[in-house]
Amino acid sequence: MANLKSSKKDIRRTARRKARNGEDRTELRTYARLLIKAIKSGDKTEALTVFSKLASKLDRAAKTKLIHKKNADRKKSRMALRINSIGAKAA
Numbered sequence: 672m673a674n675l676k677s678s679k680k681d682i683r684r685t686a687r688r689k690a691r692n693g694e695d696r697t698e699l700r701t702y703a704r705l706l707i708k709a710i711k712s713g714d715k716t717e718a719l720t721v722f723s724k725l726a727s728k729l730d731r732a733a734k735t736k737l738i739h740k741k742n743a744d745r746k747k748s749r750m751a752l753r754i755n756s757i758g759a760k761a762a
Contacts, residue, residue, distance in 0.1 A: 695737055699728055706750055715757045722750055 673679045702725040709718040726747050733743035 692737055695728075695732060695735075699725075699732060699738075702728055703746070703750070707753075710753050710757060713757055715754065718754050718757065722754055725750065 673682055702721060706718060706721045706725055709721050729738070729743040729746055732738045733740040
């Protein structure tokens with residue numbers, strides 16, 4: 672256990688950050704799951720609305736260094752490819 676006042680404060684701060692980061696990661700996974708569900712159902716308009724929310728969340732997560740910027744870019748790119756394949760499968 673920490674003895675210094677600043678160390679105790681560090682522990683409290685780390686706990687708050689960990690809780691917030693966990694919530695943010697869960698939210699990212701939820702939106703990714705919703706997007707995959709929309710893609711599998713073939714609903715392109717729904718997929719595009721969920722994709723815009725997911726892209727925004729990924730950008731914000733990269734900005735706050737929750738995930739790496741290139742990781743966010745890669746996830747957005749792969750999801751966009753999946754969305755674009757919806758129209759190709761129907762044709």
